[in-house]
């Protein structure tokens with residue numbers, strides 16, 4: 001019996017095009033100003049930005065005072081869709097401004113919003129696991145066409161717990177949730193993520209959305225339980 005569901009975002013609850021055609025370009029467009037004007041942020045945000053830029057400098061082996069070099073590195077990583085924790089944290093801070101100013105709303109498919117509400121009402125614990133930072137996750141679900149969906153979720157996981165294609169990450173998530181792996185259903189559009197979750201003993205379902213997936217549903221169904229949208233997910 002499924003007692004908890006852990007869902008991916010991009011390609012699962014939300015369209016790939018929203019992430020790639022709205023969020024990533026917005027972060028790319030505003031990254032330089034955000035980093036150059038970090039001294040205008042409040043104290044907590046300034047500290048957070050500083051910590052993340054320290055980490056960018058360390059990972060990219062760029063001198064910490066080479067601000068333009070750091071900005072260029074961050075822009076390159078956005079273009080390459082790198083799932084690097086400090087990049088994801090900075091993107092989340094930039095997107096916060098976009099959501100709060102009404103530049104965009106978080107895209108969530110209607111079937112996802114409907115079934116997340118239904119499962120929540122049935123007493124199933126809901127969690128998110130995405131490469132986007134926890135604060136970016138709260139934003140995309142906080143500013144949707146269906147209102148604020150964050151009260152539906154019991155917890156959020158990002159790459160601080162580990163990469164999404166690593167079995168160990170799912171073992172840590174199982175520990176944190178405190179249920180047996182078999183009692184947790186993981187939803188994703190990426191086969192390598194399903195494989196890692198499955199190896200950690202979670203149940204899985206592969207989302208093959210018409211506009212998001214190039215994979216044929218018949219091919220996918222040979223390897224995993226599949227669903228074209230949340231209404232086809234069996235809990």
Ligand SMILES: CSCCC(=O)C(=O)COP(=O)(O)O
Nearest residue numbers: 009010130131132136137140
């Ligand atoms: C939290 S919304 C932005 C999603 C994001 O930055 C990303 O890289 C998508 O990763 P996911 O693990 O949700 O496929």
Ligand SMILES: [Mg+2]
Nearest residue numbers: 008010011189
């Ligand atoms: Mg995904």
